[in-house]
Amino acid sequence: MTKTKRLYETNAYLARCEAVVLDVRELAGDENNKRIHRIEVITDQTVFFPEGGGQSADIGWILPEDCNVDACIPSLDVTDVQIEDGVIRHIARYTDEGTDPVKNGGLKSGGKVVLNIDWERRFGFMQNHTGEHILSGLMHNRYGFDNIGFHLSDNSVTLDVNGQLDEEEILLLEWEANRVVYQNLETEVSYPEDSELSQIDYRSKIEIEGQTRLVTIPGVDICACCATHVRRTGEIGLIKIVKVIRYNGGMRLFISCGGRAFALMQKRQQRIEEVSHLTNRSQDEIGDGVRHLLDEIGMLKQKNRDLEYQAAFLRLETIPAEQKDAFLFVGDMDPIVQRNLVNALCERHEGFCGVFSGNDEQYRYIIGSRKMDSRDVQKILREKLGAKGGGKPAMIQGSVNGTEARIREILP
Numbered sequence: 001m002t003k004t005k006r007l008y009e010t011n012a013y014l015a016r017c018e019a020v021v022l023d024v025r026e027l028a029g030d031e032n033n034k035r036i037h038r039i040e041v042i043t044d045q046t047v048f049f050p051e052g053g054g055q056s057a058d059i060g061w062i063l064p065e066d067c068n069v070d071a072c073i074p075s076l077d078v079t080d081v082q083i084e085d086g087v088i089r090h091i092a093r094y095t096d097e098g099t100d101p102v103k104n105g106g107l108k109s110g111g112k113v114v115l116n117i118d119w120e121r122r123f124g125f126m127q128n129h130t131g132e133h134i135l136s137g138l139m140h141n142r143y144g145f146d147n148i149g150f151h152l153s154d155n156s157v158t159l160d161v162n163g164q165l166d167e168e169e170i171l172l173l174e175w176e177a178n179r180v181v182y183q184n185l186e187t188e189v190s191y192p193e194d195s196e197l198s199q200i201d202y203r204s205k206i207e208i209e210g211q212t213r214l215v216t217i218p219g220v221d222i223c224a225c226c227a228t229h230v231r232r233t234g235e236i237g238l239i240k241i242v243k244v245i246r247y248n249g250g251m252r253l254f255i256s257c258g259g260r261a262f263a264l265m266q267k268r269q270q271r272i273e274e275v276s277h278l279t280n281r282s283q284d285e286i287g288d289g290v291r292h293l294l295d296e297i298g299m300l301k302q303k304n305r306d307l308e309y310q311a312a313f314l315r316l317e318t319i320p321a322e323q324k325d326a327f328l329f330v331g332d333m334d335p336i337v338q339r340n341l342v343n344a345l346c347e348r349h350e351g352f353c354g355v356f357s358g359n360d361e362q363y364r365y366i367i368g369s370r371k372m373d374s375r376d377v378q379k380i381l382r383e384k385l386g387a388k389g390g391g392k393p394a395m396i397q398g399s400v401n402g403t404e405a406r407i408r409e410i411l412p
């Protein structure tokens with residue numbers, strides 16, 4: 001089959017084009033929804049960018065020219081686009097409710113169609129892709145890093161490089177990238193001959209086939225790339241590095257450009273305002289506000305522990321001093337208080353002393369003894385109730401499922 005003419009390579013701003021259908025094929029439908037049918041459409045030319053080089057395919061719709069317009073829009077949606085040996089396949093779908101575009105004769109080999117891409121989505125891809133070139137180019141020039149991975153989809157844009165930068169260098173990189181946006185540089189596309197190409201220092205991506213297409217942002221980046229980019233860097237609007245993680249010995253940058261970056265910053269601004277309101281501090285001081293709350297929580301926790309301790313010690317008095325073993329069942333208790341309580345019991349009673357904290361579904365226990373081997377109790381709890389835990393003769397701890405009544409039955 002003849003290779004598809006890729007209109008997006010010469011004009012990335014073409015959102016729609018006419019084309020002649022070369023082949024239409026029924027594909028297996030949607031298993032989960034029998035009313036959804038899938039077809040594959042191959043045309044002589046297209047504005048649809050196929051999945052490749054880490055970038056998701058364009059989506060959009062196909063309108064057969066002979067088709068009844070009302071019946072076919074928007075039911076023939078293009079949900080995926082793939083390229084193989086230079087032939088681009090549009091994977092489209094329609095539901096029963098729409099007119100079957102093949103059976104009604106509108107979509108057939110030799111027929112004409114109009115191809116439309118979801119332009120807003122594509123433009124976002126162009127902003128993000130060009131932003132990626134700028135960041136990769138700057139890192140390549142300044143630090144000699146290579147781009148070793150790129151992913152651009154509806155949800156995220158990531159860029160992997162084989163080197164690492166510290167926080168300050170990342171902030172500087174972000175500033176420089178946005179300065180390139182302000183300079184509003186023109187992106188140039190060229191197809192140099194092999195002899196010329198050997199003289200040019202350009203970044204290359206692996207999956208290049210056929211003639212090399214160079215995308216140049218003057219003074220910033222030269223890269224071999226088949227994808228779609230904005231005409232001038234000013235159209236990117238904003239380049240934001242959202243997150244950086246160490247990755248494969250280098251780093252992965254999560255980036256956001258253009259409208260996406262703006263929407264993200266708008267949302268973050270709302271969150272910051274919310275925290276500012278909740279902490280009763282200005283936006284610049286929310287860190288202090290949160291720290292103040294954490295300090296307060298820490299203080300309250302300590303106070304709560306003290307009260308729990310005091311309350312628990314009152315319960316010690318309820319156990320007769322002459323009793324050899326002593327076990328207390330309490331609600332959810334701080335483990336530090338629980339341990340102190342066991343120690344206090346051990347001072348008063350010479351047998352096994354334990355505190356069970358929790359409820360009748362599950363208890364966390366600590367058991368100790370001055371003279372006996374606490375592990376004997378652990379053994380009983382494990383054998384009779386499947387308790388999990390362990391420790392030393394002086395003290396064991398673990399957890400057990402069962403009611404207080406049932407546990408007391410088997411305790412010494």
Ligand SMILES: [Zn+2]
Pocket residue numbers: 129133215225226227228229
């Ligand atoms: Zn590119």
